[in-house]
Amino acid sequence: MKKSILTIAALCLALCGFAQEKKITFKPYGFVRNYAAFDTRDNLSSSSDQFNMIPKDEALNAYGDDLNEKKDIFLLSITTRLGLNITGPEFLGAKTSAKIESDFAGFGTSNTVLRIRQAYAKMDWEKDNLLVGQAWHPMMGDMMPDVFSLATGAPFTPFSRSPQVRYDRLAGNFKLTATALYQFQYLSYGPNANNLESSTTSFDYARKALVPELYFQAMYKKGDFMAGAGVDILTLKPRTEYTDADGVKNLSNELVTSFSPTAFFSYKESNWGVKGRVTYAQNASHLNMLSGYGVTEIKENGEVEYGSLSSVTAWVDVTYKQKLKKGTLTYCLFGGYGKNLGCEDDFVSSNMMYVRGYKNIDNFWRVSPSVLYTHNAMQIGLEYEPTTVGYGTMKADGSVDKERSVTNHRICALLKYNF
Numbered sequence: 001m002k003k004s005i006l007t008i009a010a011l012c013l014a015l016c017g018f019a020q021e022k023k024i025t026f027k028p029y030g031f032v033r034n035y036a037a038f039d040t041r042d043n044l045s046s047s048s049d050q051f052n053m054i055p056k057d058e059a060l061n062a063y064g065d066d067l068n069e070k071k072d073i074f075l076l077s078i079t080t081r082l083g084l085n086i087t088g089p090e091f092l093g094a095k096t097s098a099k100i101e102s103d104f105a106g107f108g109t110s111n112t113v114l115r116i117r118q119a120y121a122k123m124d125w126e127k128d129n130l131l132v133g134q135a136w137h138p139m140m141g142d143m144m145p146d147v148f149s150l151a152t153g154a155p156f157t158p159f160s161r162s163p164q165v166r167y168d169r170l171a172g173n174f175k176l177t178a179t180a181l182y183q184f185q186y187l188s189y190g191p192n193a194n195n196l197e198s199s200t201t202s203f204d205y206a207r208k209a210l211v212p213e214l215y216f217q218a219m220y221k222k223g224d225f226m227a228g229a230g231v232d233i234l235t236l237k238p239r240t241e242y243t244d245a246d247g248v249k250n251l252s253n254e255l256v257t258s259f260s261p262t263a264f265f266s267y268k269e270s271n272w273g274v275k276g277r278v279t280y281a282q283n284a285s286h287l288n289m290l291s292g293y294g295v296t297e298i299k300e301n302g303e304v305e306y307g308s309l310s311s312v313t314a315w316v317d318v319t320y321k322q323k324l325k326k327g328t329l330t331y332c333l334f335g336g337y338g339k340n341l342g343c344e345d346d347f348v349s350s351n352m353m354y355v356r357g358y359k360n361i362d363n364f365w366r367v368s369p370s371v372l373y374t375h376n377a378m379q380i381g382l383e384y385e386p387t388t389v390g391y392g393t394m395k396a397d398g399s400v401d402k403e404r405s406v407t408n409h410r411i412c413a414l415l416k417y418n419f
Helices: 002-022 204-209
Strands: 025-039 043-046 051-055 072-076 081-091 094-103 115-124 128-136 161-171 174-181 188-192 195-202 213-222 225-236 241-243 249-251 256-269 272-282 292-298 304-308 310-323 328-342 353-355 361-375 378-394 400-418
Touching: 051 378, 051 400, 081 115, 094 128, 188 204, 188 225, 188 353, 195 353, 204 225, 256 304, 361 400
Parallel strands: none
Antiparallel strands: 025 072, 025 081, 025 400, 043 051, 081 094, 094 115, 115 128, 128 161, 161 174, 174 213, 188 195, 213 225, 225 256, 241 249, 256 272, 272 310, 292 304, 292 353, 310 328, 328 361, 361 378, 378 400
């Protein structure tokens, strides 16, 4: 035991000496996050129900009772976060930095596995920046809602972290961004094992297409005002092979390409702040949006064509900060709305649709107030998050005739220690 301690101490001293020699600095950061929530019904969610999206549809039994109307309460700390910001010596005339960030909400039987949230290296020249590694998707990384719930406004806004190569160019008050992305944790849906009537998630759909996801953005920022617009282009290869009319397996060249433009703004004035985003989303299930695609035609030779589901989402939040003798109160009001627009063509079958969420959603909305008290390193917050979904009967093009509304009422509490 004594030998192990001495070995670890020697390694730490060696690392410190190396850091001093190479002029590398390390700055740890993070928080301990305790999150509790009460729900009035079952929901579509992840991360042990902390990442809450929408309430499930009615599931009526023979007596007319809704089996999804089940109350639930929990308290968890698995989104506690550890991070390390690193700065280093110059490289090719650029300032260099890196980030490693993790929490305990990874994949595993216990759902308390250490996972990588962000891990990237960055080079900063005077007007040019290059980032390589896993980071926030640029479609939402420049501006997020101020809610403290883990979903951070999803499914009304894109939410994803992805391995990427991102280039930024500064031109006065403008910043131009071009990014190539690859899927890892947040995945697209598609046919399971080339079976068109079975759905699953996989990063193979994006990898087999060989074309990376592309995102282009222009953003203007002056003082406390910011506005921008961008477009996300995703190409998937849902199947790698198909069986023709003679029963012979063939390599598939089928692709589906979708376009998701977005526009956003934010403004601050004294203690007030307002921000918002509008997104026209096509096949954006990898962005934690209620979206996907499906088969629109099966050809005589066994090949198929696909069509993307389209939707429009919008959100806005308003914040006000009140300074107290000790600490600050931050009030936030978030509102979001989404509408399913269907597909340009009819789908062959609802069994040949690959979507995040449910196939019979017409619209969904949320109005969520919260208050957060901050004093030194400690934060305590309370949030009310009601989410309503209009469910109905799906039509051939994927749009829905609304028949009923279902609402979940979530009450959230947060205690967070930042360091």
